[in-house]
Amino acid sequence: MIGTFIVIGFILIAIFAPILAPYDPIKPNLPQRLKPPSSQHLFGTDQFGRDIFSRVIHGARIEVWIIFLVTVISGTIGTAIGITAGYFGGAVDEILMRITDIFLAFPRLILAMALSAMLGRGLTNAILAISLVEWTVVARLARAEAMKIKSQPYIEAVKAVGASNLRILLFHVLPMCLSPVLVQLTLRMGTIILTAAGLGFLGLGAQPPTPEWGAIVSDGRSYLVQQWWISTFPGLFIAVVVLGFNLLGDGIRDILDPRLRR
Amino acid sequence: MTRGSLVDISKLRVIFHTYRGTIKALNGVELWLNEEERLGVVGETGCGKSVTALSIMRLIEQPGEIIDGKIWFNGKDLLQLSEDEMDKVRGRQISMIFQEPIAALNPVFKVGFQIAETIAHSQNISINDAYTQVREALEMVGLDWQRTIDLYAHELSGGMAQRVMIAMALAVRPKLLIADEPTSALDVTIQAQILELLDKLVSVGKNAVILITHDLGIASEFCDRVAVMYAGNVIEVAPSQEIFNEPLHPYTKGLIDSIPVVGRAKELTGIAGVVPDLVDPPSGCRFHPRCKHAFERCNLELPELVQIKANHYVACHLYH
Amino acid sequence: MGILIDVKNLKKYFEIRRSLLSKPTYVRAVEDVTFQIPEGSIYAIVGESGSGKSTLGRTILRLIEPTSGTIIYNGQEITRLDNKRMIEYRRQMQIVQQDPYNSLHPRKLVKEIIGEGLKIHFKMRPDEIYLRIKEILEMVGLREEHMFRYPHEFSGGQRQRIAIARALVLRPKFLVLDEPTSALDVSVQARVLALLKELRERFSLTYMFITHNLAVVDYMATQVAVMYLGKIMELGSKDDIFQRAAHPYTLALLDCVPSVGTGRKIRSVPRGEIPNPAKPPSGCVFHTRCPKAQKICQEKEPEFYELSPGHFCKCHFCK
Numbered sequence: 001m002i003g004t005f006i007v008i009g010f011i012l013i014a015i016f017a018p019i020l021a022p023y024d025p026i027k028p029n030l031p032q033r034l035k036p037p038s039s040q041h042l043f044g045t046d047q048f049g050r051d052i053f054s055r056v057i058h059g060a061r062i063e064v065w066i067i068f069l070v071t072v073i074s075g076t077i078g079t080a081i082g083i084t085a086g087y088f089g090g091a092v093d094e095i096l097m098r099i100t101d102i103f104l105a106f107p108r109l110i111l112a113m114a115l116s117a118m119l120g121r122g123l124t125n126a127i128l129a130i131s132l133v134e135w136t137v138v139a140r141l142a143r144a145e146a147m148k149i150k151s152q153p154y155i156e157a158v159k160a161v162g163a164s165n166l167r168i169l170l171f172h173v174l175p176m177c178l179s180p181v182l183v184q185l186t187l188r189m190g191t192i193i194l195t196a197a198g199l200g201f202l203g204l205g206a207q208p209p210t211p212e213w214g215a216i217v218s219d220g221r222s223y224l225v226q227q228w229w230i231s232t233f234p235g236l237f238i239a240v241v242v243l244g245f246n247l248l249g250d251g252i253r254d255i256l257d258p259r260l261r262r
Numbered sequence: 263m264t265r266g267s268l269v270d271i272s273k274l275r276v277i278f279h280t281y282r283g284t285i286k287a288l289n290g291v292e293l294w295l296n297e298e299e300r301l302g303v304v305g306e307t308g309c310g311k312s313v314t315a316l317s318i319m320r321l322i323e324q325p326g327e328i329i330d331g332k333i334w335f336n337g338k339d340l341l342q343l344s345e346d347e348m349d350k351v352r353g354r355q356i357s358m359i360f361q362e363p364i365a366a367l368n369p370v371f372k373v374g375f376q377i378a379e380t381i382a383h384s385q386n387i388s389i390n391d392a393y394t395q396v397r398e399a400l401e402m403v404g405l406d407w408q409r410t411i412d413l414y415a416h417e418l419s420g421g422m423a424q425r426v427m428i429a430m431a432l433a434v435r436p437k438l439l440i441a442d443e444p445t446s447a448l449d450v451t452i453q454a455q456i457l458e459l460l461d462k463l464v465s466v467g468k469n470a471v472i473l474i475t476h477d478l479g480i481a482s483e484f485c486d487r488v489a490v491m492y493a494g495n496v497i498e499v500a501p502s503q504e505i506f507n508e509p510l511h512p513y514t515k516g517l518i519d520s521i522p523v524v525g526r527a528k529e530l531t532g533i534a535g536v537v538p539d540l541v542d543p544p545s546g547c548r549f550h551p552r553c554k555h556a557f558e559r560c561n562l563e564l565p566e567l568v569q570i571k572a573n574h575y576v577a578c579h580l581y582h
Numbered sequence: 583m584g585i586l587i588d589v590k591n592l593k594k595y596f597e598i599r600r601s602l603l604s605k606p607t608y609v610r611a612v613e614d615v616t617f618q619i620p621e622g623s624i625y626a627i628v629g630e631s632g633s634g635k636s637t638l639g640r641t642i643l644r645l646i647e648p649t650s651g652t653i654i655y656n657g658q659e660i661t662r663l664d665n666k667r668m669i670e671y672r673r674q675m676q677i678v679q680q681d682p683y684n685s686l687h688p689r690k691l692v693k694e695i696i697g698e699g700l701k702i703h704f705k706m707r708p709d710e711i712y713l714r715i716k717e718i719l720e721m722v723g724l725r726e727e728h729m730f731r732y733p734h735e736f737s738g739g740q741r742q743r744i745a746i747a748r749a750l751v752l753r754p755k756f757l758v759l760d761e762p763t764s765a766l767d768v769s770v771q772a773r774v775l776a777l778l779k780e781l782r783e784r785f786s787l788t789y790m791f792i793t794h795n796l797a798v799v800d801y802m803a804t805q806v807a808v809m810y811l812g813k814i815m816e817l818g819s820k821d822d823i824f825q826r827a828a829h830p831y832t833l834a835l836l837d838c839v840p841s842v843g844t845g846r847k848i849r850s851v852p853r854g855e856i857p858n859p860a861k862p863p864s865g866c867v868f869h870t871r872c873p874k875a876q877k878i879c880q881e882k883e884p885e886f887y888e889l890s891p892g893h894f895c896k897c898h899f900c901k
Binding site for chain 3: 152153156158164167172
């Protein structure tokens with residue numbers, strides 16, 4: 001319940017960011033620099049005099065955009081590879097799953113860092129890098145689902161009717177894999193934000209002056225002792241939204257898995 | 263008036279609460295049985311035969327609830343007993359075997375230990391003392407005790423596991439054995455072995471048996487009397503030959519006309535319609551929407567189980 | 583009457599490996615099976631679990647690839663046809679599976695389930711497909727509006743009718759019925775069996791009826807083959823099996839059937855368990871449980887003796 005509220009709130013903020021934000025998130029306003037939180041600047045201002053509140057609000061848009069793209073890209077790649085491996089089995093499965101294992105052998109954040117360093121700085125490349133890390137989770141899940149579904153009598157029945165492998169895979173196996181994959185992707189959304197923020201913080205993700213949350217936290221790094229508000233507020237937002245996604249994911253999992261229901 | 267000297271169930275009503283509504287699973291079940299008697303309870307999926315068995319054991323748990331009725335067993339109403347008192351009945355005076363014997367055994371303990379534990383519980387002795395009786399129990403059901411004692415449930419075949427279950431159930435020398443579809447999951451040759459074994463042991467042990475089955479042939483061969491259930495009611499009870507050769511209730515007739523029998527060529531008619539949804543069961547006699555002989559009264563009034571001839575009871579307005 | 587299905591020396595072994603390096607063991611699910619199904623017959627395959635009866639049905643339809651042997655359908659060998667050429671035969675050879683609760687795709691409407699085959703095999707307009715589905719639903723005792731429902735909205739018997747409709751909408755000649763009624767209650771079973779009989783007349787179908795229930799065989803079949811541990815032990819016409827059974831296993835099976843309303847019967851129940859199909863006994867596979875077993879039964883596998891025209895038995899002592 002709480003998770004749903006947080007996530008809905010987060011999305012609403014992203015949608016209505018231009019209305020909610022009192023100031024321009026990017027234009028510097030040097031006379032107002034490094035002001036502490038006040039009624040004028042709810043979360044204070046940064047070293048260029050930009051309103052942190054407005055930047056955080058606009059940052060929500062960036063995060064939603066990242067989540068959306070990463071989910072679509074990693075979901076598509078992961079599902080495609082996973083169901084192919086699971087449905088055909090044998091050598092196809094071995095090859096595809098060993099490739100997946102290689103990706104899984106590295107710690108996620110480090111792999112994402114290496115990939116985005118390789119691809120070059122920038123938001124688009126960061127999204128690509130995160131997607132390339134995230135698809136493995138989806139692939140393993142989709143494979144397990146496909147293996148389970150392909151041995152079901154209703155798939156045999158479709159085969160008996162004369163359907164080709166491709167037809168069975170796309171029209172009969174895939175639809176059954178989608179719902180667990182979607183749950184898993186929801187559960188991963190918090191992690192995606194964390195990874196994106198991590199990359200942003202390290203300067204590998206969104207580039208200034210883009211108000212990405214991780215990048216804002218990073219901006220405030222050198223002022224942390226005196227001007228604590230610059231890093232703290234975006235940091236809090238990251239924490240709350242990640243928590244929200246995790247609670248939501250848990251909730252969805254409980255609903256779909258009756259064994260956990262009380 | 264008690265009709266059975268060992269068990270007499272009257273007006274038993276059980277409901278289950280589900281998100282779709284309340285399932286009226288048992289709608290006033292009447293069932294009785296004497297010492298050493300064998301009663302078959304037959305019926306199709308959802309008729310309430312297993313729920314009846316679980317009610318006798320008082321194993322109906324949330325979301326189920328026994329809302330009315332009496333279950334007299336050996337002079338006591340089981341529904342009035344405290345949980346502690348019921349514990350002394352369960353597994354001592356009444357024991358039960360199930361359809362899926364492998365699933366009914368605990369997967370993490372060896373077979374020998376599980377039998378010993380059952381015996382220890384029933385006789386209030388230590389498990390070590392109980393072990394001396396395990397050998398006898400396993401040999402009684404025709405298993406090689408030295409080999410079986412150290413096996414786990416998953417290492418047993420279905421037939422062996424059912425033998426172990428029978429050993430456990432009968433080792434406590436119960437007055438009543440409830441067998442819930444004990445052979446439905448087994449192959450025909452193994453089924454015949456198990457029924458033969460059960461027949462022998464129960465005759466020797468003088469146990470009364472309630473055999474729950476969907477197979478009318480098994481009930482006919484194994485039991486003295488057969489009760490037919492439909493949608494939460496016992497609709498006919500008669501001696502087992504009589505019920506097959508002279509059925510009275512239209513449902514029993516339909517059921518018997520549905521069974522293919524080797525060497526008896528006949529057209530199978532089946533019964534039109536489907537089993538009612540017990541969330542919203544038909545009024546009056548629950549069989550009336552599928553009954554060829556239904557008349558106005560069937561829609562209004564639930565027929566009572568009435569004796570028509572010696573030992574032959576039927577719940578149908580056609581005979582009142 | 584011609585031969586529709588001619589199976590010669592069919593084998594299907596399943597490989598079992600405990601790990602990548604260990605030596606594989608083989609489960610001989612179908613071991614050297616030869617038999618012919620005449621056109622228009624109801625050919626029953628009877629056996630207990632592990633007899634390979636379901637595997638045999640699936641291998642004939644090439645839902646499972648055979649290890650060796652030949653399958654001839656209507657004069658054409660189909661054992662090694664590639665997927666493209668197999669498609670036409672798939673239309674003619676259909677299956678109805680055992681468990682109606684798992685044999686229908688849970689996320690698809692009845693019209694999609696039944697229409698799938700039509701879309702694959704026929705270039706039909708949507709309105710033609712609709713008519714065909716409606717027509718077949720009515721033939722199996724369902725109604726037009728059932729097209730727009732999901733499988734979970736139906737009872738077991740109705741689901742099995744949908745599965746039958748899915749098979750028959752393609753106008754096949756040959757239908758494998760794999761325990762089509764064993765998951766159903768008797769009153770429902772009776773109606774489904776009656777429907778199957780009626781449809782066979784109407785469409786001049788040939789059935790291969792796989793079951794463990796001899797009473798159902800007696801009711802349905804014209805020919806019977808009895809399988810045990812992957813092998814056919816006895817085959818013949820229905821009367822050969824039910825009146826003149828020669829194999830001890832067939833006799834045991836017949837003896838184990840519960841009688842209805844005629845009191846207890848004395849039977850000779852075969853002793854012991856069904857052996858593990860991965861480790862079948864030597865010689866005659868039934869010798870471990872056979873009341874007549876002699877020394878020769880352990881050593882030598884009996885031949886398939888022809889007792890009378892069309893009645894074969896695999897036992898040293900059946901003559």
